[in-house]
Amino acid sequence: MLDVLTADDPLYEELYDVRREAESVGNWVDVAAIMPAVHALRARGPVLAGRLRELLGLPPHERHARAAGRPHWTVLSYEACEAALRDTATFSNSVQGHDNPAGEKSMGILEMDPPVHRAYRRTIQPRFNMPEAMGWWREHTIDTIIERLIARMATGTRADLNLDYCARIPVYTITTAIGLDGDEALRFRHAYLNSTSASRTVTMEQRIANARIVESTVLGLVERRRAEPRDDLVSFLLGMTLQIPGDAPRPLTDREILAHVKLVMVAGGGTSWRQMGIALFALLTHPEQLAAVRADRALVDDAIEESLRWNPTAPYFYRMVTKDVELFGQHIPAGAVLELGLGPANRDPARWERPDEYDLFRPRKSNMAFGLGTHRCLGMNVARVEINRGINALLDHFPHLRLDPDAPAPFMTGGLEQQGVSGLPVLLR
Numbered sequence: 010m011l012d013v014l015t016a017d018d019p020l021y022e023e024l025y026d027v028r029r030e031a032e033s034v035g036n037w038v039d040v041a042a043i044m045p046a047v048h049a050l051r052a053r054g055p056v057l058a059g060r061l062r063e064l065l066g067l068p069p070h071e072r073h074a075r076a077a078g079r080p081h082w083t084v085l086s087y088e089a090c091e092a093a094l095r096d097t098a099t100f101s102n103s104v105q106g107h108d109n110p111a112g113e114k115s116m117g118i119l120e121m122d123p124p125v126h127r128a129y130r131r132t133i134q135p136r137f138n139m140p141e142a143m144g145w146w147r148e149h150t151i152d153t154i155i156e157r158l159i160a161r162m163a164t165g166t167r168a169d170l171n172l173d174y175c176a177r178i179p180v181y182t183i184t185t186a187i188g189l190d191g192d193e194a195l196r197f198r199h200a201y202l203n204s205t206s207a208s209r210t211v212t213m214e215q216r217i218a219n220a221r222i223v224e225s226t227v228l229g230l231v232e233r234r235r236a237e238p239r240d241d242l243v244s245f246l247l248g249m250t251l252q253i254p255g256d257a258p259r260p261l262t263d264r265e266i267l268a269h270v271k272l273v274m275v276a277g278g279g280t281s282w283r284q285m286g287i288a289l290f291a292l293l294t295h296p297e298q299l300a301a302v303r304a305d306r307a308l309v310d311d312a313i314e315e316s317l318r319w320n321p322t323a324p325y326f327y328r329m330v331t332k333d334v335e336l337f338g339q340h341i342p343a344g345a346v347l348e349l350g351l352g353p354a355n356r357d358p359a360r361w362e363r364p365d366e367y368d369l370f371r372p373r374k375s376n377m378a379f380g381l382g383t384h385r386c387l388g389m390n391v392a393r394v395e396i397n398r399g400i401n402a403l404l405d406h407f408p409h410l411r412l413d414p415d416a417p418a419p420f421m422t423g424g425l426e427q428q429g430v431s432g433l434p435v436l437l438r
Contacts, residue, residue: 020195024202025176025282027431031424036070040421040428044365047085047353055086056337061325061348062425072426073327075104076346082339085350087357087377089337093328093347094381097122100328100347102384117268123383124254132249132261133269134387136242142390149240150182151395155402162437163406167413170433171286174403178395179281183274188230188241197226198278201271227267243270273388281392283322283429284378288396289403290419290430291316291367293412298369303404308369313396315369317378318361324352325426326380351377352428407437 023029031037046065050057060081062069071077084090093100106120118129135141158177162168180198184190189197203211204219211219230243238244246266252258261269292299292312302308328347333340341347354377356364361371379386386392403410412419416434423429 018195020199021172021176024195024198025172027283027423027427027429031422031427034070034424036072036424036426038067038423038425040423043425044353044356047350048356048358050083051085051353051357054338055084055089056339056341057083057085058339059083061350067425070425073104073346075106075329076327080342080345081348082336082341082345083348083350084336085353085357086337087354087360090349090351090354090377091381093336093349094377094384097383099331099334101331102126102328104327104329104346117265117272118387119272119384126383128251128253129265129269130387132251133246133273136245137387137390139390142394146182146186146391147394147398150185151178151398154178154181154185155398159402159406166436166438168435168437170289170403170435171430172432174399175285175289175433176282178285178399179392180278182281182391182395183277186242187270187274188234188239188243189226193226197223197274200226201275223271224267227270228263231263231266242273246270276386277388277391279427280322280386281388281395283423283427284317284392285396285399286430286433287320287322287421287428288313288316288400289433290421291319292400293410293433293435294419295367296411298367302369302400303408306401306404309397309400310393311373312369312400313393314373314376315367315371318355318376319367320421320428321352321355321376321378322429323378323427324355325350351380409436409438411436 028037043065050064057064058080060069061067061083064083084093101122103120103122118126118133121129136145155178158174162173168174180195184193184197200219200222204216204223227243231247234241234244235247238247243266246261246269249261250258251261251265292302298312302312326349328349330341330343330345330347332343335341336347355361358364360374363371379389413434413436417432419430419432419434421428422431
């Protein structure tokens with residue numbers, strides 16, 4: 010795995026280009042132009058009738074197939090987003106799924122609601138709690154991966170931290186934890202991304218072929234670990250018991266393990282990459298705050314939390330409305346779709362002063378970057394540890410780290426629902 014980790018591979022440029030990722034699903038936007046318009050919309054009310062894209066004058070894009078043809082309402086304040094996220098009975102996550110003849114939950118726990126969601130989440134959550142993130146994940150994967158990447162970059166004077174560092178840490182952390190071999194990491198992510206209906210760059214035949222690669226890879230691993238367990242996530246899942254209320258306890262099926270693995274691989278290998286880049290982008294473009302973090306490493310966690318508030322990589326989520334409801338002055342009928350602006354909530358001036366500024370010294374308040382309530386991000390503890398260890402290692406080994414003045418200046422880019430940095434060209438010395 011380690012040789013593959015530090016090797017050049019053209020798939021990095023294909024898979025870890027934020028703008029290309031957005032264009033492949035047809036939802037690219039001018040990220041810099043959105044927030045002023047969002048602030049103006051919020052001033053009209055915390056909940057507005059209509060799709061956010063329509064309200065912003067953007068071209069249409071259907072994020073979820075189950076949302077098509079339904080009336081939409083947009084939520085832009087912190088208070089309203091919090092109320093919706095905590096009411097899972099009224100605002101269902103089922104909008105995220107894809108209907109299929111077998112009735113299978115193709116998005117796993119992402120499309121489940123309590124109490125079924127809680128039962129399935131309990132079969133994987135213990136591996137992602139903070140003690141495990143600081144212990145098993147660090148010792149098993151994160152520290153070794155970071156060490157090898159630092160050594161690779163140390164042979165030169167320049168790097169693109171987006172491709173050379175941020176992209177590699179999460180994908181190999183997750184791949185190793187799952188139990189896959191290193192050379193399967195990029196190929197597995199590539200196959201999964203090209204197996205979904207969201208990608209506009211592949212044919213139906215190619216989607217089917219890539220879906221088969223994903224299934225055969227994971228189900229083959231499940232079969233091997235059932236015969237010979239190891240200290241990895243698949244072996245852990247094989248040993249867990251599912252207890253759905255009213256049903257007899259039972260082990261997870263192979264396809265339930267497949268759903269868990271796909272979620273962990275894609276979410277962990279995608280959102281963590283982009284958020285790590287955003288955190289580094291924030292510090293590199295605020296040199297006085299970077300200097301403060303260099304001098305006092307206790308500020309690293311504050312820097313990360315402020316980057317999550319300032320620019321969360323996944324700023325918009327969706328919910329299906331299960332019954333007629335009044336939400337902050339708006340009557341919303343059953344069957345409608347709620348668009349939750351977690352990014353706008355994180356910049357709500359009713360909660361934060363100077364909300365558009367990155368300031369790691371601001372008073373710490375909870376933010377929406379990882380969601381709230383039942384569907385709070387499963388991997389947030391692992392992500393925080395990856396980013397913390399990654400930033401500390403860079404500052405340890407490259408004390409003069411700074412943006413490369415001869416390279417294009419980095420900027421935020423991407424789609425409405427997934428955002429990140431255009432690149433991170435730096436001088437290491």
